[in-house]
Amino acid sequence: MMDEFEIYLRAHTHLNDGDLDRIRSLATTKGLRRNEFLLREGEICRHKIFVIKGLLRTFGTAADGSEHILQFSPEHSWTLDVESYDRQIPARSNIAAVENSQVLLWPKADFESLLADIPQLKSLAQQLIARNIYNSRQRLLTALSATPEEKYHEFTQSFPDFLARLPLHMIAAYLGISLKTLTRIRQAQLRR
Amino acid sequence: MMDEFEIYLRAHTHLNDGDLDRIRSLATTKGLRRNEFLLREGEICRHKIFVIKGLLRTFGTAADGSEHILQFSPEHSWTLDVESYDRQIPARSNIAAVENSQVLLWPKADFESLLADIPQLKSLAQQLIARNIYNSRQRLLTALSATPEEKYHEFTQSFPDFLARLPLHMIAAYLGISLKTLTRIRQAQLRR
């Protein structure tokens, strides 16, 4: 059950078995059905989340009810609503499963004690934060400057494996374009 | 010269005079003329930057030469190209002065030793990182979901003081809309 996580941790850190056991021991496993929510807007994000298997999406909803996807979280990635988790305030985004998935959950207090006690884990966490910041910058720049076609192209280059796992309307919601525009782009590319 | 910075630090941290002096002593002051660059795409960002006075912009350029503004940095804010600074790799963004400005610069190695030695500074730095992440999320969501008019409205609410300090074309470059669209929005609002 947890072995996927162990593989991940061993690949990304140098931890002794004791620390690894302690990290594992504080997590609970949870299965999610397709479309099941892990966090809803307005709730407080109380856990650090690691995706063992499957695919999650983090999305906000606009005034008109439309969904806009901030992030996809596939197996071997971490997720949460940062601001809600940090400050324990109501979340402004939702997290839900795209596919049937399996996640590990650590209550915030537990994870913080792990971070305080295990420098290698802390260092991993900081790397992840840094990467997150770089990615956000790049994504923002793309959102500001790219045409729909360029956005789609960048997406296919960055996440080739997601193409087959996501319905197109979610890709559109991630790129900030309409489904119609996305299918038009794809049709145009087929004809070439 | 440095007093602005001292006021800022005292307002946001609890530092003793010794630490404060040490932080100040490692910085150099630099004046910038309007439109002068502090960092150009491809260069390596070697300094942590604090804006004493004035206004900077951080922007990327697209293939067609158009500029897209990632961030404005007014007096009493910090800036840099994160990825370039962290990893000492070529920057993908430019930083330039919008107004005549004055900044403090710390060479990376010096600032790192300050962070290592002064916990209050480290804590301030972490707060700033956190805020940066929240803002990026919000900005991305807006970029994905809002209409040009909503984007402009949110901008005026968030940064009322910037309106008078920025040429419209920069606001457009920040919002990811054309200057034409922006002036249309403003005209429509005048008529009401």
Add this chain to the structure above:
DNA sequence: GGAAAATATGGTCAAATGACCTTTTTTCGC
């Protein structure tokens, strides 16, 4: 103070995009 540059506005037009709707195809869940 005055020339030059930057900025803002306006007009026109073509193209891109999204809203709305229907139909076909695929996938899901029991």
Add this chain to the structure above:
DNA sequence: GCGAAAAAAGGTCATTTGACCATATTTTCC
């Protein structure tokens, strides 16, 4: 495997947006 639901694709049309151009206004800087 089958019925229901979800997803994809297609059609049509009105609207928004941006490109390009000219012009007016303001600001900058020597």
